[in-house]
Amino acid sequence: MTEKITCPECGAENLEDAEFCIVCHAQLREDSTLAFVDPQQSDQDGFDLLNGEEDDLPGLLHALKQEDEAETAEDKSQENELPSITPEDEFGKEDIQEDEGIPGWLDRVRQRATEEEDSTGEITQKISAAKESLKGDKRSTQHENFETWIQKLRGPIGGGFDRDPEAGDSSDELEEEQEEVQEKESEWLQKIRKAEGKQNVTEDQRILDHGENGLLNWLVALEDGEEDRSGEQGEFDIKTEEDQESDEVKIDESAATQEIPVDERPLSVRIPPKLSVTDEDRSQADQLSSMILDENAPRPVRVIKRRSKLGAARFFFAVLLILSMSLSLFIGEAVVNQSGPIQPHTDGFLSWIKDLEEGAGILLIFDYQPAYSSEINLIASPILIDLVSRESDLNLLSSSMSGPILQRQLIGDIPGLDTDSITDLGYFPIGAYGAFGLGMGISADWQIVGLPESARAFPDGGFDSILILSDTYGGARAWIEQLTVLMPDTPINLVVTAQAMPMLVPYFDSGQIIGMVSGLNDGVILETELSTGVMIGMRRRAYQGGLVILAAVMVIGAINAGNQNGEEGGAA
Amino acid sequence: MTFTYELLWIILSFLLTVMVLSYLLGDNIFFRVAAHLFIGLTAGYVVLLIANQILWPYLINPLINGTWPEALWLAIPVVLILMLLLSQIRRFTWIGSLPLAYLAGLAAAIAVGGAVFGTLLPQSRAIVDSFDPARWYAVPNQTWLRILDAVVMLVGTVGTLSFFHFGRKQKTTSEEEYEKQPSIIEGLSKVGQVFIGITLGAVFSGVFSSSLLALIDRILFIGQFLTNLFRSF
Numbered sequence: 001m002t003e004k005i006t007c008p009e010c011g012a013e014n015l016e017d018a019e020f021c022i023v024c025h026a027q028l029r030e031d032s033t034l035a036f037v038d039p040q041q042s043d044q045d046g047f048d049l050l051n052g053e054e055d056d057l058p059g060l061l062h063a064l065k066q067e068d069e070a071e072t073a074e075d076k077s078q079e080n081e082l083p084s085i086t087p088e089d090e091f092g093k094e095d096i097q098e099d100e101g102i103p104g105w106l107d108r109v110r111q112r113a114t115e116e117e118d119s120t121g122e123i124t125q126k127i128s129a130a131k132e133s134l135k136g137d138k139r140s141t142q143h144e145n146f147e148t149w150i151q152k153l154r155g156p157i158g159g160g161f162d163r164d165p166e167a168g169d170s171s172d173e174l175e176e177e178q179e180e181v182q183e184k185e186s187e188w189l190q191k192i193r194k195a196e197g198k199q200n201v202t203e204d205q206r207i208l209d210h211g212e213n214g215l216l217n218w219l220v221a222l223e224d225g226e227e228d229r230s231g232e233q234g235e236f237d238i239k240t241e242e243d244q245e246s247d248e249v250k251i252d253e254s255a256a257t258q259e260i261p262v263d264e265r266p267l268s269v270r271i272p273p274k275l276s277v278t279d280e281d282r283s284q285a286d287q288l289s290s291m292i293l294d295e296n297a298p299r300p301v302r303v304i305k306r307r308s309k310l311g312a313a314r315f316f317f318a319v320l321l322i323l324s325m326s327l328s329l330f331i332g333e334a335v336v337n338q339s340g341p342i343q344p345h346t347d348g349f350l351s352w353i354k355d356l357e358e359g360a361g362i363l364l365i366f367d368y369q370p371a372y373s374s375e376i377n378l379i380a381s382p383i384l385i386d387l388v389s390r391e392s393d394l395n396l397l398s399s400s401m402s403g404p405i406l407q408r409q410l411i412g413d414i415p416g417l418d419t420d421s422i423t424d425l426g427y428f429p430i431g432a433y434g435a436f437g438l439g440m441g442i443s444a445d446w447q448i449v450g451l452p453e454s455a456r457a458f459p460d461g462g463f464d465s466i467l468i469l470s471d472t473y474g475g476a477r478a479w480i481e482q483l484t485v486l487m488p489d490t491p492i493n494l495v496v497t498a499q500a501m502p503m504l505v506p507y508f509d510s511g512q513i514i515g516m517v518s519g520l521n522d523g524v525i526l527e528t529e530l531s532t533g534v535m536i537g538m539r540r541r542a543y544q545g546g547l548v549i550l551a552a553v554m555v556i557g558a559i560n561a562g563n564q565n566g567e568e569g570g571a572a
Numbered sequence: 573m574t575f576t577y578e579l580l581w582i583i584l585s586f587l588l589t590v591m592v593l594s595y596l597l598g599d600n601i602f603f604r605v606a607a608h609l610f611i612g613l614t615a616g617y618v619v620l621l622i623a624n625q626i627l628w629p630y631l632i633n634p635l636i637n638g639t640w641p642e643a644l645w646l647a648i649p650v651v652l653i654l655m656l657l658l659s660q661i662r663r664f665t666w667i668g669s670l671p672l673a674y675l676a677g678l679a680a681a682i683a684v685g686g687a688v689f690g691t692l693l694p695q696s697r698a699i700v701d702s703f704d705p706a707r708w709y710a711v712p713n714q715t716w717l718r719i720l721d722a723v724v725m726l727v728g729t730v731g732t733l734s735f736f737h738f739g740r741k742q743k744t745t746s747e748e749e750y751e752k753q754p755s756i757i758e759g760l761s762k763v764g765q766v767f768i769g770i771t772l773g774a775v776f777s778g779v780f781s782s783s784l785l786a787l788i789d790r791i792l793f794i795g796q797f798l799t800n801l802f803r804s805f
Contacts, residue, residue: 311598318596325788330795374789375782401618404625427625436682471782481690482682498785499778502771509725510698512690519781539788546784 317553324549328542345508346522349493349515350529352465353386360464361393365479366403366410367431368471372497373406376469377413378539379523380495382530383467384414395423395463399431399475431475435482469495473503480504484512494518586797589790699726731764 004013009026018028277285342350368376387394396407404427411417428434466483470476476496483492491514496504498519507513517526520543524536591606635646652671659668701707702722708715734757 315596322787322791325791326795329788329792330799371786372782375785378785401614401621404621426629427621429622429626432679432682432686436686477691478686481686484694485686485689497778498781499775502774502778506695506698509702510694512694519778520785539785539792542788542791543781543784546788547781550780550784 317549321546321549321553324545325542328545329538332541342525343522345505345513345516346525347515348508349517350526352491352493352515353383353530356387356390356392356465358390359393360390361395361462362387363395363397363425363463363466364407365466365468365470366396366398366407367400367475367479368403368406368469368497369400370402370406372471373409375497375519376406376471376495377410378520378536379517379526380410380469381413382523382526383495383517384410384417386530388414388417391421393421393423395425397425397434398427399429399434399479401427401429403427431478432482435479436486463490466490466492467495468492470500471497473500476500476504477507480507480512582797586794589794593790695729699729702726727763728767731760731762732767733764734760735764735768737761 005016005018005028006013007021007024007026007028010021010024012021012023014022014028020026021028396411398404398407400406404424407424411419411422428437466479466487468476468479470479476494480492483490492512494504494513494516496516496518501516501518504513504516508516517523520536520540524540527536588606588609591602594600595603631646631649635643635650638646652674655667656671658664659666659672699722702718702725708718708722711718737757
């Protein structure tokens with residue numbers, strides 16, 4: 001294993017035989033000259049250059065520089081006495097002067113150095129190089145500052161345009177050269193300049209862009225940029241984000257040069273003033289920071305949980321409902337109709353139909369949709385059978401689009417019905433308009449040929465009673481509002497669905513209608529009271545079973561929804 | 573089993589019913605086909621219904637067979653119809669303002685008149701009548717029940733109207749005061765909310781009941797169809 005030498009300057013490890021550090025290139029050993037100089041010969045001869053304080057290279061160079069300055073001072077003093085002295089003479093004089101106190105070994109070294117070209121050691125060569133560099137530094141001080149140097153650099157470049165008037169003869173040649181330069185100028189650079197709005201580019205800049213020395217271009221651009229930036233900073237403009245973005249874009253597009261931001265503001269400007277923060281400002285800042293934190297905070301992804309489970313549960317309960325109702329409808333013996341408690345409006349309806357005279361004129365208004373036809377038909381069938389048995393004069397009017405079809409379906413199921421006793425008054429598109437028009441009797445004075453019977457039905461007909469079949473509260477209310485005002489003496493009865501009944505009860509309480517039946521329960525009551533032979537019992541059993549299942553489903557759904565909300569609240 | 577015209581419609585009804593009920597399995601092509609079929613049939617049916625039940629008997633037939641004075645009277649709705657049709661063209665949109673204004677004004681007049689004279693006034697009078705002592709003692713042993721019924725009716729009506737009370741103080745000193753209603757109305761509106769909740773619950777149960785009856789009807793139809801089908805073979 002080879003030993004390694006640690007660099008005294010940077011601490012890096014180097015090989016044993018290395019003389020200089022591979023990292024910092026510092027000298028790893030004592031000066032070879034020192035080794036070359038035999039300690040035995042040195043013999044403490046008072047050689048100042050190799051004393052303990054100057055055993056390193058910088059110190060040695062400093063000593064040499066001091067010696068050189070001393071020699072220069074001596075030369076100046078001698079110049080007064082000897083105006084012309086050649087270097088050789090100076091060297092010889094130095095030898096002469098130093099011969100008296102110079103040790104013998106040094107004399108031999110110097111003599112050998114004069115005789116052999118490669119006799120100078122490495123240290124000596126470095127010393128010579130250092131001397132040359134010191135001289136070079138003196139030359140470089142001719143550039144007093146960087147600006148003057150830049151001005152000199154710019155001089156020959158831009159001088160082509162600020163040249164001496166005596167050089168006017170060569171202006172034509174120069175213009176030709178410029179045109180050539182412009183032709184050579186690449187298209188992409190022209191596009192960039194157009195994009196930047198620098199269409200009026202000065203010839204200086206063009207030449208700078210096409211200069212052979214890129215470093216000079218960069219330096220000149222840097223100088224210009226600093227000047228421009230200093231001007232901008234003096235104005236203290238507040239730039240928007242767009243401006244900043246545009247500035248960034250410009251910097252990116254300048255492929256040849258890049259602006260190096262240099263803060264040339266005075267130190268007092270660069271140091272921000274001391275902030276005075278009040279409690280209100282602090283609270284607002286806290287709120288803003290908390291809001292920003294909340295916005296950036298990861299939010300839980302709302303995943304639709306148990307979708308498949310819900311779908312399966314929904315399907316299960318639907319199948320259960322259908323199966324249970326099917327069993328109630330098709331299995332088991334026929335159920336006898338059992339009527340429940342009779343409501344006042346149902347009792348009023350029963351009283352009306354029982355007191356109805358034979359051959360009375362009845363206006364039937366069909367105002368329901370096909371979806372509710374089964375419910376309406378279930379209730380209306382016993383009524384119509386009873387009316388037909390009383391040989392009533394039936395007048396049919398539709399205020400729903402499907403009314404004409406539904407009335408045919410309902411009337412067609414009535415056994416023993418004489419179609420000659422039925423008058424079809426047609427279709428009124430809007431219930432309120434139709435009721436108003438019929439109630440006002442506007443068509444009474446009209447004798448237009450071809451008008452339908454409904455146009456003069458009320459004035460000429462004089463119905464004994466009106467029966468409205470409706471599936472919605474709104475539809476029934478429109479007819480009630482108009483007819484109770486315009487035809488107050490004509491009794492009105494309602495056959496409505498269960499969903500419309502609750503909102504229509506007040507009209508019974510106010511006496512605007514004399515009776516109302518709705519839903520399956522009232523249908524059973526009607527069948528029981530009128531004994532028309534319509535079997536509702538099976539449906540009622542299926543209806544009750546369905547209600548139980550639906551109630552159970554609603555309870556389970558409510559509990560499940562409560563649990564889900566609890567979980568989500570806990571998770572949140 | 574003879575294949576009759578009626579049987580075809582029954583089979584079609586059965587298939588469409590099953591297709592609609594297939595929504596239990598989720599949205600599928602069968603349900604969508606049935607829904608689109610119903611929409612298209614309804615649109616076509618409405619066009620024919622209007623033409624057959626409205627335009628022909630009330631407009632075209634009187635114009636053809638009526639006298640000149642009668643035709644002049646009918647020219648008014650014809651002009652209104654033409655103006656509505658022209659308003660569908662962008663350049664003549666303004667022309668439709670007149671018939672629309674006529675329809676809107678007529679509808680508002682009928683609706684407001686019906687609501688005031690057909691609902692508000694009769695209902696209010698019914699509440700007043702419910703406090704008539706003659707009614708209380710009309711039925712023996714139900715006097716207190718009638719009184720309770722009248723009180724509940726009055727409180728429910730006033731509470732519901734208070735809930736929909738939109739009046740505010742004209743001069744307010746702060747926004748909170750502006751938002752806050754008078755304390756009496758606030759209290760009555762709370763009571764009105766209870767009555768409104770009970771009413772909506774009753775309506776919901778009615779919707780439930782009606783839907784269940786519709787389902788029973790369809791199940792009965794399917795069962796009868798299948799029963800007859802198996803019996804025929």
